[in-house]
Amino acid sequence: MAQKRIVKEYSELQKKPLDGMRISLPSEADMHQWQILIDGPKGSPYEGGVFTLHLSLPTEYPFKPPTLSFKTKIYHPNVTNDDKGSMCLGMLRADEWKPSSKIEAVLSFAKALLLEPQPDDAVEGGIAREYKENKKEFIKNAKAWTKQYAKK
Amino acid sequence: MSAQSYDTFVLAFSDPTSNSPNPQRARINANSSFELFDDSHIRTLSSNNGGGDIEGLLYVPTLQQFDPCVNASAQYVPNNVTRLSNLPQAEYVYIAFAPWISAACTKSYLAAAQGITAFMFYVPDNGTTIPPPVNDETWDLHDGGQWKAHYRFPVYAIPGTEGAATMQQLAQYSGNSSNDEISAILSEVQFDQSDYVRLYTSFGTTGSNNLPTLWAFLLIVLGIVLLLIGATSVSMHYFQRRHRRALQRRVENGEVDLETLGIKRSHRIPPEEIEKLPTYIYIPTNDTPNEVNRAQFSELSSETAAENHTFFSQSSCTICLEDFIPKATEVRSLPCHHIYHPQCIDPHLASRSSRCPVCMAQVLPTKNEPITNAMVRAERRLRERQRMHGGSADGIDGTWWITNFRRQLERGRRVFSAPDTTSGTTQPTRSQIEMNAVGGRTVSSPMPAASNRTAAEMSGPQTEADEVRPPAADVNARRERMRRRLSRMRGPERTLEDEEAERWARMPRWRRAVGTMFPGFR
Numbered sequence: 001m002a003q004k005r006i007v008k009e010y011s012e013l014q015k016k017p018l019d020g021m022r023i024s025l026p027s028e029a030d031m032h033q034w035q036i037l038i039d040g041p042k043g044s045p046y047e048g049g050v051f052t053l054h055l056s057l058p059t060e061y062p063f064k065p066p067t068l069s070f071k072t073k074i075y076h077p078n079v080t081n082d083d084k085g086s087m088c089l090g091m092l093r094a095d096e097w098k099p100s101s102k103i104e105a106v107l108s109f110a111k112a113l114l115l116e117p118q119p120d121d122a123v124e125g126g127i128a129r130e131y132k133e134n135k136k137e138f139i140k141n142a143k144a145w146t147k148q149y150a151k152k
Numbered sequence: 153m154s155a156q157s158y159d160t161f162v163l164a165f166s167d168p169t170s171n172s173p174n175p176q177r178a179r180i181n182a183n184s185s186f187e188l189f190d191d192s193h194i195r196t197l198s199s200n201n202g203g204g205d206i207e208g209l210l211y212v213p214t215l216q217q218f219d220p221c222v223n224a225s226a227q228y229v230p231n232n233v234t235r236l237s238n239l240p241q242a243e244y245v246y247i248a249f250a251p252w253i254s255a256a257c258t259k260s261y262l263a264a265a266q267g268i269t270a271f272m273f274y275v276p277d278n279g280t281t282i283p284p285p286v287n288d289e290t291w292d293l294h295d296g297g298q299w300k301a302h303y304r305f306p307v308y309a310i311p312g313t314e315g316a317a318t319m320q321q322l323a324q325y326s327g328n329s330s331n332d333e334i335s336a337i338l339s340e341v342q343f344d345q346s347d348y349v350r351l352y353t354s355f356g357t358t359g360s361n362n363l364p365t366l367w368a369f370l371l372i373v374l375g376i377v378l379l380l381i382g383a384t385s386v387s388m389h390y391f392q393r394r395h396r397r398a399l400q401r402r403v404e405n406g407e408v409d410l411e412t413l414g415i416k417r418s419h420r421i422p423p424e425e426i427e428k429l430p431t432y433i434y435i436p437t438n439d440t441p442n443e444v445n446r447a448q449f450s451e452l453s454s455e456t457a458a459e460n461h462t463f464f465s466q467s468s469c470t471i472c473l474e475d476f477i478p479k480a481t482e483v484r485s486l487p488c489h490h491i492y493h494p495q496c497i498d499p500h501l502a503s504r505s506s507r508c509p510v511c512m513a514q515v516l517p518t519k520n521e522p523i524t525n526a527m528v529r530a531e532r533r534l535r536e537r538q539r540m541h542g543g544s545a546d547g548i549d550g551t552w553w554i555t556n557f558r559r560q561l562e563r564g565r566r567v568f569s570a571p572d573t574t575s576g577t578t579q580p581t582r583s584q585i586e587m588n589a590v591g592g593r594t595v596s597s598p599m600p601a602a603s604n605r606t607a608a609e610m611s612g613p614q615t616e617a618d619e620v621r622p623p624a625a626d627v628n629a630r631r632e633r634m635r636r637r638l639s640r641m642r643g644p645e646r647t648l649e650d651e652e653a654e655r656w657a658r659m660p661r662w663r664r665a666v667g668t669m670f671p672g673f674r
Contacts, residue, residue, distance in 0.1 A: 005472045062471060063504050099500075099509035100470035 002061045006031045009103050018107055032057040041115045045142035049150030065097035075145040077117045077128035088123045154199045155308050157191030157356035160318055162325055164337055166347045168243035178341045186321045195283040197291055198300040198307040206270050207354035208245035211236050213264035221257035228276045230323035238326050245269045247353045251276045255293045262303050271307045274315020283309040325349050385669050392671045395528045421501045421516055434476040434483045470510055471496035488513040525671050526652040
């Protein structure tokens, strides 16, 4: 069932791709691991960068939420700064996930988060504080990181 | 009771058998009569007797007429010595006194003594030192010590010289007022001339006084300790029960959901119950059912038939995202009116959750399963974490230390229900996770230009330190996410209930007893 649904969602996203996103499978044999290239949204400090994301779908999908992580380093209050790059998405939490949620919604949400970080729900406290208190500095840092790590 | 001392003195007393209106007794001054006190030379040969004072009028038991011991002891026991017949036969207790000449004579004397409180012997050897110890052959009656069990009164021994002196005085004070000395004593204390003047012995025993008070003291202390333990246990039970009730209420009011919080094992639905959930042939809302379809709805009750249009407005299965084929697909309807392919929803209900995947409504009415103390703790922990997380705004204001301080207080307050520190071997401890988190953080510096911290510190006037050490609330939240992520990676989720059951099974028996007595003490 999981396989069927994943194939369906994948082909739908291939047919009608989301704006500024390219989805591919690192391994054709494994439908559970997706690679997503996402363009930094216009008007955000990430503009001009391309970020690689990894979406991992558990075998229990859609009953268990997928996990989304940034492979490209990003200066963002809701993405951990470690090598995992885990993204904090409310809808991906085990207790908030609903099987009726689609990957499309997850990806749209991730994109919206790039455009508008949520410092109150942060995993990186320092960045969140900077975002709230010193936005200029934040934008400067985020742009610098985008330039360094997320070049096209 | 073993004796530490003894005191033999002269006692004047009125005859208790005479109908004297006011019975009198008086201890006669040692200067004008006799007294023997010794607190270092008495040997206890047999320490029978339960307790109380060991004292009484002193006399020498009278042996059988033809007992060879009568002759053997004649040289030590004067003819006019005090005998039982010289003592009043009521009200007073007696102590027998005799020389220890031989095993046979001692046996005779022991047998001759009747109704006595104790027996006092002396070896007529003119010794002044303490008599030999109990296991000395002097005291061997050739019966393997059975006499001690047979005669249920204590037996003491005093030095030879003291014994001889006592024997002499026992002869002195045996008669009536025809004896000048006795008459003088009775006059001195202004007693009637028909009253008695006799020797009286009192033993100073150990334990008889001290031991009971010591025991009483110990018992009192023990009682207080037990009372305190009991009170603590009762109050802990009381508070835990109150917390359980409070959580139960909140669950009933729908404020918290323990299953989605991962605290409670979500109960699965047995297959036979799933089979009871109705299945229909899918017909979309805009498709008016024709006669043929009505026939297919034979199992429908009139009530649900009326609601047909409501639940059939859903056009696809949210689990597999496949569209339902009108008039062909079989769909299962949950009480919340969400419909699924039976092959999609049945395994979910049977093995994963008893809730509708779309609206999270319980498919079966929730059974009122008992709330455990561990659930209360876990729920409070989660709530606090959420509060900390929500309070990260404080942290950003620069008042994060208040949050931190509050957390410290919280930690102190929860002595009786501290968060679990170990959650099994398969799962990394929380501190490890935190270390990982901090480690990862230090390696990947948030500064883009600096590849490591030292460089950043040397080069930058940046607020590096602040960023490396985030507010406590953030660490908390972050730790929580790490934990979540790890628990996701771990595969099938274990609920707190499972963990608690395992922990309990691992505990030694005494630890479980303590846990039962003091709920919440971990």
